[in-house]
Amino acid sequence: MISQKMKKMIATSSAIREMFEEGKRLAEIYGKENVFDFSLGNPSVKPPQSVNQSIKDIVDETSEIELHGYMNNSGFSSTRAAVAGYFNKRYGTTYGEKNVVMTVGAAGGLNVVLKSLLNEGDEVVVFCPYFGEYRNYIDNYGGKIVEVPANPPTFLPDLDVTEKLLTSKTKAVIVNSPNNPTGVVYDKEFLTGLVSTLDRAQKKWGNAIYLISDEPYREIVYGDAKVEFLPSLYDNTIVGYSYSKSLSLPGERIGYLLIPDTCTDFEELIASCNVATRILGFVNAPSLQQKLVERCVEETCDITPYSDNKNILTEGLKKLGFEYVNPQGAFYLFVKSPIEDDKEFCRIAKEYNLLLVPGSSFGCKGYVRIAYCVSKDTVVGSMTQFEKLAKRMNLI
Amino acid sequence: MISQKMKKMIATSSAIREMFEEGKRLAEIYGKENVFDFSLGNPSVKPPQSVNQSIKDIVDETSEIELHGYMNNSGFSSTRAAVAGYFNKRYGTTYGEKNVVMTVGAAGGLNVVLKSLLNEGDEVVVFCPYFGEYRNYIDNYGGKIVEVPANPPTFLPDLDVTEKLLTSKTKAVIVNSPNNPTGVVYDKEFLTGLVSTLDRAQKKWGNAIYLISDEPYREIVYGDAKVEFLPSLYDNTIVGYSYSKSLSLPGERIGYLLIPDTCTDFEELIASCNVATRILGFVNAPSLQQKLVERCVEETCDITPYSDNKNILTEGLKKLGFEYVNPQGAFYLFVKSPIEDDKEFCRIAKEYNLLLVPGSSFGCKGYVRIAYCVSKDTVVGSMTQFEKLAKRMNLI
Numbered sequence: 001m002i003s004q005k006m007k008k009m010i011a012t013s014s015a016i017r018e019m020f021e022e023g024k025r026l027a028e029i030y031g032k033e034n035v036f037d038f039s040l041g042n043p044s045v046k047p048p049q050s051v052n053q054s055i056k057d058i059v060d061e062t063s064e065i066e067l068h069g070y071m072n073n074s075g076f077s078s079t080r081a082a083v084a085g086y087f088n089k090r091y092g093t094t095y096g097e098k099n100v101v102m103t104v105g106a107a108g109g110l111n112v113v114l115k116s117l118l119n120e121g122d123e124v125v126v127f128c129p130y131f132g133e134y135r136n137y138i139d140n141y142g143g144k145i146v147e148v149p150a151n152p153p154t155f156l157p158d159l160d161v162t163e164k165l166l167t168s169k170t171k172a173v174i175v176n177s178p179n180n181p182t183g184v185v186y187d188k189e190f191l192t193g194l195v196s197t198l199d200r201a202q203k204k205w206g207n208a209i210y211l212i213s214d215e216p217y218r219e220i221v222y223g224d225a226k227v228e229f230l231p232s233l234y235d236n237t238i239v240g241y242s243y244s245k246s247l248s249l250p251g252e253r254i255g256y257l258l259i260p261d262t263c264t265d266f267e268e269l270i271a272s273c274n275v276a277t278r279i280l281g282f283v284n285a286p287s288l289q290q291k292l293v294e295r296c297v298e299e300t301c302d303i304t305p306y307s308d309n310k311n312i313l314t315e316g317l318k319k320l321g322f323e324y325v326n327p328q329g330a331f332y333l334f335v336k337s338p339i340e341d342d343k344e345f346c347r348i349a350k351e352y353n354l355l356l357v358p359g360s361s362f363g364c365k366g367y368v369r370i371a372y373c374v375s376k377d378t379v380v381g382s383m384t385q386f387e388k389l390a391k392r393m394n395l396i
Numbered sequence: 397m398i399s400q401k402m403k404k405m406i407a408t409s410s411a412i413r414e415m416f417e418e419g420k421r422l423a424e425i426y427g428k429e430n431v432f433d434f435s436l437g438n439p440s441v442k443p444p445q446s447v448n449q450s451i452k453d454i455v456d457e458t459s460e461i462e463l464h465g466y467m468n469n470s471g472f473s474s475t476r477a478a479v480a481g482y483f484n485k486r487y488g489t490t491y492g493e494k495n496v497v498m499t500v501g502a503a504g505g506l507n508v509v510l511k512s513l514l515n516e517g518d519e520v521v522v523f524c525p526y527f528g529e530y531r532n533y534i535d536n537y538g539g540k541i542v543e544v545p546a547n548p549p550t551f552l553p554d555l556d557v558t559e560k561l562l563t564s565k566t567k568a569v570i571v572n573s574p575n576n577p578t579g580v581v582y583d584k585e586f587l588t589g590l591v592s593t594l595d596r597a598q599k600k601w602g603n604a605i606y607l608i609s610d611e612p613y614r615e616i617v618y619g620d621a622k623v624e625f626l627p628s629l630y631d632n633t634i635v636g637y638s639y640s641k642s643l644s645l646p647g648e649r650i651g652y653l654l655i656p657d658t659c660t661d662f663e664e665l666i667a668s669c670n671v672a673t674r675i676l677g678f679v680n681a682p683s684l685q686q687k688l689v690e691r692c693v694e695e696t697c698d699i700t701p702y703s704d705n706k707n708i709l710t711e712g713l714k715k716l717g718f719e720y721v722n723p724q725g726a727f728y729l730f731v732k733s734p735i736e737d738d739k740e741f742c743r744i745a746k747e748y749n750l751l752l753v754p755g756s757s758f759g760c761k762g763y764v765r766i767a768y769c770v771s772k773d774t775v776v777g778s779m780t781q782f783e784k785l786a787k788r789m790n791l792i
Contacts (some may be wrong), residue, residue, distance in 0.1 A: 001567070001604045001661045003537070006668040013671055017469065026630045042466045049462075051456045055684075066449075068439045068645045073413065104678060111677035119399050122498060130782070136675035141399070171397070198757045208397045249464045251683030253500070272402040278745050281507035282500060286682040287647030288451075374774055386421035 003024065009136070015134070016040055018327045026353060028124040036382035039318035042113055043182065043248040045301045045373070051247060054295045058288065068287055073278045074270075075102025075256075079290040083256050083295045091229045099260060101273045102285035102293075104240035105253040106216045106276075110137050113212060113257055114172075115280060116272035118143040127157040129334070129364030131271075132396070142172070150364040155182045155334075156190045159197050166201035173212040177184045177227065178217040181362045181369035182334040183327025185225040195234045202236075206265035209219040211237045216255070219246040219300040222307050223326035235262035238269075243293060245331075245373075246300045254289035257267065276380055302355050306331045309372040309379045316383045321395030331373040334359070337366050338393040348392065352385040405532070409640040412436060412528070415742075417752045422749060427690035432778035433751045434617075434766040437727065439644040441697045442767070447643060450691045466685055469610040469674045470666075471652075475686040478693045479652055487511055487625050495656060499682035501649040504614045504637025504673075505666065509570075509608060509653055510675060512668035518567040522574045525730070525760035527610070528684035529578050537565070542567050546760040551578045551730070552586045555593050568606040569594065573623065574613040574715040575637065577731040577758045577765035579723025581621040583764075591630045596634075604660035607633045612651070615642040615696045618703050621724035631658035631709055637712075639689060641727075642696045650685035702727045705775045706767040712779045717791030727769040730755070733762050734789040744788065748781040 019039030019360050026035045058067065074080065080097035093133055103109035113309040114124070120142035126134050138145045146165050151158045156272040168174075175194070177186040186194075198209050213230045218241065231237040242255035244252055259270055277284065284290075317324060335356075337345040342358040342365055349356050349368070359367030372379060390396045422431045438649035445559040451656045454463065469573055470476065493742040510520070516538035522530050524546040534541045537626050542561050547554045548748075562569075571590070573582040580589075594605050614637065617623055618662030633667035638651035659665055673680065680686075713720060733741040738754040738761055743754050745764070755763030768775060786792045 001606075002664050002668045005515070005516075006671065007514050008669045009671050010664065013667075017674065020466075021468070038468060044461065047464055050480045052460060064448060064644070065440065068443060068647050070416075070436060070646045072417070098583070107527065107677035107679050109677075115404050116398050119401070122399075133675065137677065139622065140676065186507050199520065210397075212606060249458070250466045251464050251680060253682050257499065267399050268403070268406065271409075272398045273404045273624050275405050278413065279405065280676065281503035281505075281533065282678070283503050283649060285649060286649050286685065288684065294418050294690050349510065393692045 016172070016361060019357055022350070023355045027228055030353060033226060033377070033381065035353045035355070036378055036385060037297070038355055040353045040373065041245070041371050041373055042250060043245055043373050045248055045303070045305050047100060047248040048296065048299045050299055051292065051294055054292055055288070058291045058295070071284060071287065073299050074275045075100070076287070076290050076294070079294045082294040084260070087258065088298045091232065093231070095258070095260065096272065099258055101257040101259065101270070101277065102290050103255045103257055103277065104282045104285055105244055105255045106214055106240045106384055107133065107251065108282050108285070109240040109255050109257045110214060111140060111280060112273050112276045112282070113240065114141050114143060115211065115276040117171050117267060118369060119180055121169060123167060123169040123296045125162070125170060127249045128177065129181050129362035129367065130174070131176060131361055132361045132363070134174055141339055146170070147363050148269060150202060153325065155179070155184045156186065156270050159193050162194070163201065164195070166209065167380050168207065170201065170205070170209050172212050173289055174212045174214055176214040178221060178329025180217065180330055181332045181359070182325045183330045183332050184325060185227060185328040188228050191228050191230065191233055208236050208350040209261070212240060214287060214321070215241045216242040216245050220331060221302050221329040222310065223328065227329065231260045231262070235260070238263065238366055247296060248301050249289070252286065254285055254293060257371070264372060287375065296306060305376065306373060309376060311375065312376070312379050313370065313372055317386060320386055321388035322390065331356050331371060333370040333372055334367050335370060337368055340366060341370050349389055352389050353387060354385050412753050415753055419751045425449070426749060429777065430750070431749045431772070432766065432774055432781060434770065435751045435753055437641070437769055438646060438707045439641055439697070439769045440771050441644055441699070441701050443644040444692065444697060446692055446695055447688065449683070450688055454687045454691070458687060463687060465605060467680060467683065469680050471496070471681055472686050472690070475690045478690040479654070483654065489627070489630065491654070491656065493665065495654055497653040497655065497666070497673065498686050499651045499653055499673065500678045500681055501640055502528065502610055502636045503649045504649065504681070505636040505651050505653045506608070506610060506677050507536060507676060508669050508678070509636065509674045510534060510539060513567050513670040514607065517565060519563060519565040521558065521561055521569040522548060522564060523571065525551070525577050525755060525758035525763070526570070527572060528635050528757045528759070530570055542566070543759050544721070549721065551575070551580045553583065555589050558598065559593050559614045562593070562605065564601045564603065566597065566601070566605050569609050570608045570610055572610040574617060574725025574742055575786070576613065576726055577728045578721045579726045579728050580721060581617060581623060581724040584624050587624050587626065587629055592632060592661050604632050606635060606659070609633055610636045612638040612641050614704060616699050616727060617723065617725040618706065621717070627654070627656045627658070631656070632660055634659065639699070642691060644697050645685070648682065648685045650681055650689060653709065701772060702769060704772060705770065708775050709766065711770055714784060716782055716786035727767060729766040729768055729777070730763050731766060733764055734791055736762060739766050745785055748785050750778060750781050750785060780789045
């Protein structure tokens with residue numbers, strides 16, 4: 001009796017989530033320490049100390065009715081002002097609360113903005129490899145996903161190919177830098193090129209093309225990689241953010257949309273996001289978490305553990321003959337599958353209690369994703385298993 | 397550039413939310429004490445004392461990674477077990493965690509279940525007057541809303557009329573008792589009749605018809621009114637719940653779906669709700685609030701203030717010549733508009749700083765809703781204004 005669409009969806013459900021559940025099952029059989037679960041982007045780094053203290057302070061200092069009550073569907077004024085202030089301080093912008101819609105994580109925010117923008121059949125361009133959920137989010141509102149093929153080994157999308165895929169029906173382009181699953185950070189040169197491409201397409205078709213920048217990994221960058229501030233490069237940029245990674249709060253579902261005044265039909269777009277937040281059943285981002293963001297807006301987790309994991313993994317896998325993209329941000333390593341069939345490779349890896357996610361889930365066959373936001377013990381412990389896997393794959 | 401559908405939606409946006417925003421605007425002009433905002437179901441009663449204490453205890457006693465981290469999309473096992481336990485203790489059922497999906501409030505839960513069930517063009521039957529958002533939730537998934545006309549003065553739906561509206565395309569019927577906006581509690585006699593009607597239709601059409609029971613007001617009943625447990629009457633019942641009212645946590649967005657094993661295609665339905673939770677962008681219900689529910693699952697707010705407000709209002713308005721439905725539950729009073737045009741009546745009421753919501757917003761013209769989940773001062777203070785309004789309307 002369930003919807004035909006959902007029937008299919010269940011059958012091809014998230015490989016990431018499936019691996020996550022599988023990991024819990026294997027841990028019960030073999031013991032947690034003998035299962036190396038690299039499937040899910042569930043941060044292992046604790047939130048900054050101020051998070052739990054702030055929660056207790058907020059509970060003590062805020063009237064209960066205000067703290068747990070309804071507010072404008074876009075969120076508390078004070079929280080939205082704090083988020084705007086973060087941008088103004090960091091990038092010299094002049095945003096106000098009117099530019100910010102608090103959302104149920106980045107996933108909620110993307111749904112809200114796509115609901116706001118898409119007519120049946122409108123096209124949304126994504127760059128392979130991409131977070132597989134984009135496909136579902138776009139489909140939720142009758143949109144059509146248009147994939148720009150992966151461009152290894154840099155994984156910077158080919159702009160000539162991109163330009164050919166922009167049509168009169170293109171409503172938005174989604175970028176995600178630092179990237180899940182590659183860890184690539186788009187540099188200024190690439191982004192300048194992308195923005196020129198979009199500008200030409202806007203002129204050609206006489207339509208606005210929104211650049212939706214999904215930035216949950218904005219604060220997680222290594223070495224001298226720099227995350228560009230897209231609204232300064234392109235007027236029609238909408239930023240989606242989540243505190244899931246930067247404050248290690250993925251279960252709390254708190255994030256925002258930043259919509260600059262420069263966006264085409266700004267007023268209508270903001271009004272639409274406000275209504276979409278309500279009618280999609282979010283109603284508003286969780287109120288206590290909004291208050292928390294207000295207090296911790298400039299905080300981030302210590303990313304040293306991720307950096308350490310990255311170094312151990314990349315050095316270790318290199319010695320074992322694996323090829324991968326060198327990550328500049330996020331906490332994912334995108335490794336080339338030694339055999340063509342990445343799903344089969346994941347199946348073999350699972351025999352060694354190594355849980356990886358096939359690149360096919362990200363629209364990019366022939367690769368697998370390792371989420372290294374795990375404990376150092378897991379990374380170190382996994383190396384003997386990776387060695388066995390490398391031998392099995394005839395890499396060493 | 398925004399979606400055509402959303403353009404319309406913004407224009408006809410929620411009258412309730414509009415009044416809520418208007419109330420805040422008027423309060424700035426006339427002072428909060430001189431504006432009588434009966435627009436929104438935002439509880440004025442504080443959460444039970446245990447709520448804030450539990451939040452602090454949870455923060456102190458739970459590992460941060462678990463507390464703020466991802467879990468199964470359906471929620472923490474322990475929370476779902478606690479909710480199942482609540483039902484088992486209260487109704488002698490044998491539910492387990494598999495029967496419970498934690499949701500982002502009841503609004504999130506309804507979206508999840510409708511996404512799971514509806515194919516384009518499937519019909520969902522609602523009884524006028526109904527919570528206006530049902531229309532949007534159904535429309536989100538291509539469903540068609542089918543309204544059973546209001547049946548004053550009891551506001552128990554006419555079952556003969558209902559039966560004629562059940563077709564081969566009927567996928568679900570939504571009931572809401574205690575009812576928003578009438579305060580009516582459906583008695584066993586009516587529900588037995590409804591269930592027989594549904595059973596006949598299921599047999600006639602050879603399809604399951606799910607009865608979605610939206611129960612955010614389950615714990616708010618007055619006198620000897622009794623809220624029936626629908627799963628004991630009808631196998632295909634799905635219960636949607638929110639802690640927004642019973643624990644006064646509307647901003648926190650926490651609730652659940654209860655899906656008994658007796659539901660047709662139970663396994664698939666549960667799997668579908670799990671996936672829908674993920675792909676609609678909820679991902680999971682806020683994790684800290686799940687932990688809170690686990691500790692406070694048997695608690696409810698003190699509803700005496702609502703009962704007192706109801707008594708003051710009903711006695712006062714009766715004397716002034718207003719007609720209304722006597723509420724048995726929830727915290728709404730559904731008052732007959734002294735003139736045919738309920739929107740015009742609300743406009744006139746606003747001249748006296750009385751903020752009411754037109755019945756048209758609930759699919760029932762000629763009535764207005766008073767949300768009396770406000771402070772006693774607001775209710776008492778409003779009486780002189782209601783008196784002026786009654787004079788203006790020539791009631792006294």
